[in-house]
Amino acid sequence: MRRLYAVGVTVLVLVLLPFVLSEFRTVQLATVGAYFIAVLGLDVLLESGQVSLGHGAFMAVGGYTTAILMANHGVQDVWTIPIAAGVAGGLGLLFGIPALRLSGSYLALATFAIAIVLPTLLKKFDHFTGGSTGITLFGRPTQTGHGTGYLGLTNNTWLYALTWLVGVLVFLLAWWLLASRFGRSLRAVRDSELAAAASGVNRSAYKVAAFGVSAAYAGAAGALYAINVAYVSPDTFPIQLSLFLLVGAVMGAFGSIWGALAGALLIQFLPDIVGVLPHVDTKQAGPATFFYGAVLVALILLLPFVLRVASSIADRSYSRTP
């Protein structure tokens, strides 16, 4: 009950934020919503004991599905979200099958390879993907409100509302999934594959399914990202994005939803945080990159601990289930 209450307060804050934030901050938070969804998906995967360093690639699949459908096939942006989730999810399922043979760092490396290869593939088939020039979606008729606004909301507030509506829905879905038999089976597989198999859990099916669900989340996130930015190019989904998503997801796995939210905020705002440090000239490459790395390492080392303490203070019943 207390947790539902917490979710309620979070939703209330989400609704109120656009009224006090500037247009630009609002659309930044919309992007945070997209990252949040991708991080949630990655948490589902972590729950099954698998890891992915390539979820940026599944976001790219979702983003490009949306962009191509909107630009070339006249599909309204909102309807591309489930399609993008489906396409990315399908690819995730396919990738999940060979992934069964890999574990731990080998799986991480294989997924890393997807994230590296995909931008090159996107450039290779440039008639389809627009090559390195990318696809601009701003002002197209398939953009809800054509970039000016919708339902009496400004364009940015509408994007924010759409993203977080989807965000809250898929969060509830993930919550339900992980609390259900599906989630218990995933945890059983993660904790001991042998014991899980002995109890009649189809280990392969659950691991592949976890990959599919997680990729579908990333696909929806990519679709929303593309709708928010109204532009995709191969560089939109760089390898760093995959790494940041994993950092966010690791925080999420420790601290549950607050961690996922913090991870998503971090992906968006870390460059800004680095920018306000004294004596750091972000107009030079060296120092900014160094601080970026240092902040990231510090966060990975410290945040799970901080979040765990914070969440146990906030809600003593919290650590029982994810």
Next chain:
Amino acid sequence: MKIALLLAVAVLGAAASSASGASTPGVSATSIAIGSSGPLTGEAAAAAGVLRGADGYFKYVNAHGGVHGRKIQFTYLDDGYDPSRTVNNVRQLIQQNNVFALFSVVGTNENLAIRDFTNAAGVPQVFSAAGATTFGRDYAKYPWTIGYLPPYHEEGEIYAKNILKTQPKAKIAVLYQSDDYGRDLLAGFRAGLGGKARSAIVQTVGYDPTATDVQSQVAQLKASGANTFMIFAFGKFAIQAFVYANKLGWKPQIYVNDVASASSIMALDPASTAEGSISILWGKDPATPAFAKDPGVKLAAQVIKQYIPGGNPSDGFLVAGMAEAYSLVDALKAAGKNLTRQSLMTAVTHMNETSNPFLAPGVTVRTTPASRFPISHVRLQRWHKGHWVPFGGLVSGRL
């Protein structure tokens, strides 16, 4: 629970809403806010010299009273040459920083990615540091956008005309970047050769802008038996093209595109690598001895010394940025005391600037509402003994 509430209060408290009171966004009685975005970091970081140079010149202008009593506040953000970051930067500049206009955003893809947004918002996107022909040609659809550099299509035509004149029997190999910039140059080059294009061009090879190396492309081009080599490549790829051609013992007549013609790129080892190469010239490269005593280059050196800490006085990108900044200041003056976004666009489409000290002698900035290529006449230059030597008069692809 407390955490959630605390978080809520913190976020709500931290939220600062920036309201704009002035009638024209970004313009007050004492200041004009101008924004830009470019590759301050990453592979293309050298091109950010354009923004630093412009920044230095604005500071110089501010120290001398500004424009109609207003100081130019220039904010430029890093996009690492990634167009989606340019989109975010431009959103921030327009919606958060409330800039009056965007100026000299670097890169063709970057400007393409933002122009739908700037034109929908009615924000001037002027003197972009990109040469794609579309920025000057498609003004009916994008009235708020205008480029600055000589259009790539025209640059290609100029090289073609020079080849037709000096070596009509040339067998030509082309290395080009396979994006809008490289293809634009190649298309202009083909158009300039006209009927001869089919027989004269023996091989064209593209490379991906994120490739690591163009060695195999250069080997392929050498194997075509060409005696003329067009380098339509950027930064390190242009350097590699020179170096590999030299290593393979290939000695063609080389033409190198403007964006890779900085003296810092051309000064290769051994010194004979780039000898005899031809390129176009529009801004004053401070490393060119012909300009050593030029007042414009002297002014540039003074601006670099005073306002650009760590700036290399022989960096041609800095001077190119100053040339753009000079033209913007001219346009802001012409737009009048009652500055609006519309009056700026009127000014930049009625340019007749012959006094720009940072442009090569004879090169002018001229625009009309129907002809939006600020620099359409350039000169040719040849690399000789470690520096550029201008030759011939003004040339244009349209003549």
